[in-house]
Amino acid sequence: MSSNLKALLWDVDGTLAETERDGHRIAFNQAFDALGLPWRWGVLRYGELLAVTGGRERLLHDMARRSDAPILPAEREALARAVHQRKNALYGEIVQAGSVTLRPGVAELLEECRSRGVRLAITTTTSRANVEALLRANLGPSWAAWFEALVCGEDVRAKKPDPEVYTIALQRLRVGPLQCLALEDSPGGVAAARGADVPVLVTRSAYFATAPIEGAIAIGPGLDSRVGWHPALADGDGADRVTLDDLAEWHRRMDEVSALG
Structure with missing residues (x-):
């Protein structure tokens, strides 16, 4: 060399x-479900959201377009942190199961x-x-x-x-x-x-x-x-x-x- x-x-x-389509996206949807949120990110929508770097930032960007998201910025930030924390734990389980290689x-x-x-x-x-x-x-x-x-x-x-x-x-x-x-x-x-x-x-x-x-x-x-x-x-x-x-x-x-x- x-x-x-x-x-x-x-x-x-x-x-x-x-990791994105079959790892992070799935974990986000599982986190929404676990926290009682009626949100789901399809394959195409998640691809659009990848223009925003960072999972928490992605959540905040998506919430800005949702009528059923918290109105106050502090509440949105708190919800984004909660979803992202749950999503990371779920992503770890998905990876550990061998679904992402x-x-x-x-x-x-x-x-x-x-x-x-x-x-x-x-x-x-x-x-x-x-x-x-x-x-x-x-x-x-x-x-x-x-x-x-x-x-x-x-x-x-x-x-x-x-x-x-x-x-x-x-x-x-x-x-x-x-x-x-x-x-x-x-x-x-x-x-x-x-x-x-x-x-x-x-x-x-x-x-x-x-x-x-x-x-x-x-x-x-x-x-x-x-x-x-x-x-x-x-x-x-x-x-x-x-x-x-x-x-x-x-x-x-x-x-x-x-x-x-």
């Missing part, structure tokens, strides 16, 4: 795992990084409890040893697309932005990484399969396939997935890569 790539910085929701190719790339000395970090603005539940269920009880930095929603004042999550991760890792590669799935995540001058690769997710993306060094359908990537991948010496060498080559060539759509 001849590039200057020292660390991979991983987004979680949509990137590490397809890592996206294909993710575990293999994580293992490859560990064996070859490329450092790993989590850079997400979802809650720490959600991250811990997902990684414990999929990587086992010693999951925390895999990552040298874990930056979550509780660690930042501003969520993505603000770059704060990335600037904190760089500080904790003590590396420069151009020594890293961020893995994201959404325009907001890409904007956050680029705002911190971190090169970014996009693995498109269910909710952002056709979203316009600008400024990524590579865009593709997932780490488990070498087909459909831009820039295109060369023959992988028998590999049928995206490898660390592929990421290193894109990283090495990033100055040649213009914005991709």
